[in-house]
Amino acid sequence: MPALSEPHPSLQIFNTLSKRKEPLRTVVPGTVGIYLCGPTVYDKAHIGHMVGPVIFDCMKRYLTYCGYDVTWVVNITDVDDKLINKAAERGISMLEVAEENIADYQSNLTALGVDQVDHFPRATECMDDIIALIRELIDSDYAYAAEGDVYFDVSQDPDYGKLSNRKVDELQGEGGSMGERKRGLADFALWKAAKPNEPAWDSPWGPGRPGWHIECSAMSKKLLGPTFDIHGGGLDLVFPHHENEIAQSECCHHQPMVTYWAHNGLLRAAAAAGKVGGRSERAAEAPATARAAVPTDEASGKMSRSKGAGGLAELIARQSGERIRFFLLRTHYRSTVLFNEPAIQEAGTGLESFYRFFKRYQRITGNSFFDICPPTSRATGGVEASASALHQEITTSRDKFLAAMDDDFNTGGAIGELFELLRKLNKYCDENSLEDSQPQPALLESFHQGATVLRELTSILGIFGQPPATGGAADDQLLGQLLQLLIDLRAAARANQDFATADTIRDRLAPLGIVLEDRAGGTDWSGGDAESVEGLLQLLIELRQTARAAKDFATSDTIRDRLATAGILLEDRAGGTEWSRTPTS
């Protein structure tokens, strides 16, 4: 076993094996191999499945930023009893079940901004590796075949239990029919003989399929080697899954499987016991006819949606992947996170402050924050601290941010520092009136550099990569046109000291989720969606009626003409004014 690299000067990782934080030392200097246990794809993903991917995505981004060449593997278990059952239940093949849920899983990952995964190995694509590993274990007497099954002989491994702090003779083991074929209760299956009509692969022990644990030993070895740097997964996998992985791999290779075991905390449903997607929840869910059904009684504690186990795609549609990502990153990854939708909503409120700043940046510099290309490495990032008071503040914030990340990827602490940096930048805008007059180029440059550091740091967390996705382009355009018209009408009213009309416009917009902000250079708006359009038109029609009643035909005609330009036709009838969309071609 070759010696590990020199430790990183500041980065520490908590290791489940030693139960303490340790400096990062890698197997190969300058590179990091990460393996994260991915899903068993027998059903749609729930939000609990996203915790690991999101934090490990940040880990890879940070390690890359720190100069490492990182390879990240997330395996997919696509052969398993539950897949077989699901396929039988639905009358489709196991492969079809897997394909469907892999697509769901990956689209969820994409929505949450998880795009750093290098390999998604599938168990069914690694059968040769799995069988080879089992054969080696049998040859060296760590495993034995029994009636078409193969079991790992736990009694042969003196280290068994070192990860989860368990003693072999205290383990309960599985009962049932398999128990008769096992030599020891704690022994676990490496290969399971196929029953009639089950999917099966040929092996020296007869047709069958691999056990769950051996897949990960085989896939991690294949892609990362017999010893690699970081192995991740949920805390619930420590025993038996990871314990068994260690047993298999280390008995086979006679060297450490993994240097750092990193386990993320589990998501817990607020106001109810049990982790999201856990056993108690599934039991409670069983009587329900449709798991994706809208909860009928929030107080019953049996809701699926608010516990997050169902409808991740729907949750993402309601809240956006970025909000969910930000919500997850606010808490340290080893902590239990209490999940509930209002909390995600609240995280989104915090996120809005950043988006308002991005607009401010655009107003001041004329450029999009999202077009800033920040330094992508720790060595080249940051600003000259001595250049100005602002730069010193920025440097302090950046140092604190990096110190938090160095401390076992403390994203919660890092995010706190991000808000500090945001406040400093806003204050700088205020104090130097960057929006009002023609600011000095030097002030502008300092400001730009501060924004660049903000972009540098947020990129590490994988947030604000791109402007938020908007709805349909056509509706967006109409919404923009209607609001510009309303803003113009309001500006005219304000110019005439007609604050009643001006305030009416703003007040009527609020219930539609649209907020107006008056600034030196004009009025900004935010919020609103396709559903706001009808309300806006109703308001415009009323404003036009008021203008007509006051014989202010210039205004009323302006409204009608500009609506026509926007593709809305107004028709005055006896009972009132009706609107319709002009057919588009």
Next chain:
RNA sequence: GGCGCCGUGGCCAAGUGGCUAAGGCAUCGGAUUGCAAAUCCGACAUCGGCGGUUCGAAUCCGCCCGGCGCCUCCA
């Protein structure tokens, strides 16, 4: 029964031996604004309870109370 985790302001959440306990959300003042919104400034907790170690503890130890996880498929 065995192994383990957690309990910080109204809510969420950093901090795990030493300046006035980050930050977010909410609330209340102030600046700013025609009024708002946004932004900035300020207010708001002695860290579940008790006892101990220490010059010094939210941070270490013990006990108690409360919440949760694993020991079985599970991210």
